[in-house]
Amino acid sequence: MINKAMTEELELYLHIPFCLKKCSYCDFLSFQGNEAEREAYTEALLKEISAYKEFALEYEVTSVFLGGGTPSILNASQMERIMESLRQTFSIRKLGEITIEANPGTLNRDKLRAYRSMGINRLSMGLQSFKNEDLKCLGRIHTCEVFAENYEQARNAGFTNINIDLMSGIPYQTLQGWEENLRQAVKLAPEHISAYSLIIEEGTPFYRQKLTLPPEEEERAMYELTHNLLREHGYLQYEISNYAKPGYACRHNVGYWKRKNYLGLGLGAASLIREVRFSNTSDWTWYLEHSSDPWKIHSQTEALDEKKQMEEFMFLGLRLTEGIGRQDFIHAFHKNIEDVYKQPIDKYLSLGLLEAQNGRIFLTREGISLSNMVMSDFLL
Ligand code: SF4
Structure with missing residues (x-):
């Protein structure tokens, strides 16, 4: 049980x-x-x-x-x-x-x-x-x-x-x-x-x-x-x-x-498990021969360091219209979001591409149409 x-x-x-x-x-x-x-x-x-x-x-x-x-x-x-x-x-x-x-x-x-x-x-x-x-x-x-x-x-x-x-x-x-x-x-x-x-x-x-x-x-x-x-x-x-x-x-x-754990099964499927990203092989013959031993079919394994985790937290979270929760950032990284991202947050708040409300930071309508530019500024 x-x-x-x-x-x-x-x-x-x-x-x-x-x-x-x-x-x-x-x-x-x-x-x-x-x-x-x-x-x-x-x-x-x-x-x-x-x-x-x-x-x-x-x-x-x-x-x-x-x-x-x-x-x-x-x-x-x-x-x-x-x-x-x-x-x-x-x-x-x-x-x-x-x-x-x-x-x-x-x-x-x-x-x-x-x-x-x-x-x-x-x-x-x-x-x-x-x-x-x-x-x-x-x-x-x-x-x-x-x-x-x-x-x-x-x-x-x-x-x-x-x-x-x-x-x-x-x-x-x-x-x-x-x-x-x-x-x-x-x-x-x-x-x-x-x-x-x-x-x-x-x-x-x-x-x-x-x-x-x-x-x-x-x-x-x-x-x-x-x-x-x-x-x-x-x-x-x-x-x-x-x-x-x-x-x-x-x-x-x-x-x-929101970067929950997910396990990808099947040819080429990607996973994120406990902050490690990996993908299954895309090689058909190898997959068919070795699928019973998942460790043999995993490739591109990358343990994400804190910097990478923060970047993903930001550019994946900003895709959602509800945006990023300040408390969620503290919970994940034990620091305030401004300690890391003060500069791009201030910049895009003043340009009207981001908005902050009720403990959340999210893209405005205009920010959504320029989302690629905004998100690229959150890469550390
Ligand atoms: S060929 Fe590509 S886009 Fe077309 S149905 Fe298959 S997966 Fe979808």
């Missing part, structure tokens, strides 16, 4: 690196994989999970995030074996948040029902746009009609916590087109909306193409419109790109921004 008073909180991330087809902008660790590879990967993941049995005794899992890639590519039996193995190895908190990322076109009624019966209680759907021409341009596998069908199936299967991912800054997108997207999203009333802007990453097909992207002022206008329109419909912005109805912020991601 686990003594809960003795355990620390832990978040779990599981990486499923398969996608039916690579999107034109994607630089995530994902590839197509055939049925045999998906099965071999599932088996390797099960071995990795079980290898944490002893480690798991010291933790209580507060959230699980099945991310990718496209986790919903796995068949229901593969997902069931993964969830079963997680429950056998880890103590998962009752009513803990368990999210699966899913792409329209890889879901159906039976799969969604199966997810619910496995205890998966949050669905994050990668829609990106309600316009088929955008989806085609992005190289997505689905249409908005398929999304609409899957969304309805998800509600019917009993999902009461759904996120929709939307993307702005798509080639040829206009402010009006983006507004139409937002309006269609709020009509469906998902509990959560992630609104990201397209980033052109090196090594992707988009990087090699000459794209006609919305101008910077238009992108900024899209960002402001997102905040205002979603607020009018009851969505609160709690992070730079994330909006939720009250009580529906993604607990897993908030934990990440």
Whole structure:
């Protein structure tokens, strides 16, 4: 019997690196994989999970995030074996948040029902746009009609916590087109909306193409419109790109921004455990051969010194609209935040990019749009 008073909180991330087809902008660790590879990967993941049995005794899992890639590519039996193995190895908190990322076109009624019966209680759907021409341009596998069908199936299967991912800054997108997207999203009333802007990453097909992207002022206008329109419909912005109805912020991601312990399982998955960051190997063959011995698949291990911890505390914490708590800083580092960061705090307070209120320091609306510049000043 686990003594809960003795355990620390832990978040779990599981990486499923398969996608039916690579999107034109994607630089995530994902590839197509055939049925045999998906099965071999599932088996390797099960071995990795079980290898944490002893480690798991010291933790209580507060959230699980099945991310990718496209986790919903796995068949229901593969997902069931993964969830079963997680429950056998880890103590998962009752009513803990368990999210699966899913792409329209890889879901159906039976799969969604199966997810619910496995205890998966949050669905994050990668829609990106309600316009088929955008989806085609992005190289997505689905249409908005398929999304609409899957969304309805998800509600019917009993999902009461759904996120929709939307993307702005798509080639040829206009402010009006983006507004139409937002309006269609709020009509469906998902509990959560992630609104990201397209980033052109090196090594992707988009990087090699000459794209006609919305101008910077238009992108900024899209960002402001997102905040205002979603607020009018009851969505609160709690992070730079994330909006939720009250009580529906993604607990897993908030934990990440607050630097809680998290363990990444699967190919290339990253972890932060007791101020040590490490990642699993991204080498497919090595992972499959050695997943039962986690220490063999860990790479890039870095024990964070105090300076690094403070930097992360600041630039991750400032992503949240609630910002940084002065007491939380004292609790973490046994000193006042001004002892370390007086200069950038004073500078950005006077420029109106930061605000201080009720013991918290946070970015203003203008500060959010210049967040990269502000955050870089908190590197020591
Ligand atoms: S579905 Fe997601 S992970 Fe897969 S290729 Fe597209 S963007 Fe990348």
